[in-house]
Amino acid sequence: xxxSKRFINVEMAILETASFVFYMKTILLLLLSFVFIxxxxxxxxxxxxxxxxxxxxxxxxxxxxxxxxxxxxFYQGEFDNGDDCxxxxxxxxxxxxxxxxxxxxxxxxxxxxxxxxxxxxxGDQK
Numbered sequence: 001x002x003x004s005k006r007f008i009n010v011e012m013a014i015l016e017t018a019s020f021v022f023y024m025k026t027i028l029l030l031l032l033s034f035v036f037i038x039x040x041x042x043x044x045x046x047x048x049x050x051x052x053x054x055x056x057x058x059x060x061x062x063x064x065x066x067x068x069x070x071x072x073x074f075y076q077g078e079f080d081n082g083d084d085c086x087x088x089x090x091x092x093x094x095x096x097x098x099x100x101x102x103x104x105x106x107x108x109x110x111x112x113x114x115x116x117x118x119x120x121x122x123g124d125q126k
């Protein structure tokens with residue numbers, strides 16, 4: 001009779017340990033899932049929050065852009081998918097060193113466009 005009580009107690013201990021391990025694994029999995037989801041959400045939010053408005057980026061980089069030889073001007077553009085970009089207008093793509101232009105400015109992609117020389121209309125205006 002003593003042996004069977006011991007066997008039952010050992011069997012119960014094994015079952016309790018297995019249940020405990022199962023619950024701990026479940027809790028750990030849920031905790032890791034929560035942490036992953038929160039980190040992923042923060043990364044998405046931080047990329048959108050860190051960018052200044054594009055008009056401020058254009059204004060703060062105006063002197064630098066106009067100092068590049070061949071640059072006629074720049075403006076806020078848009079890709080086909082609706083994403084904003086900065087378009088730099090140059091008089092001739094053949095005459096400018098395309099490597100002098102940045103790939104992006106403060107998170108906004110840059111596109112270079114050939115426009116030809118831009119001159120004011122109507123000659124001398126006062």
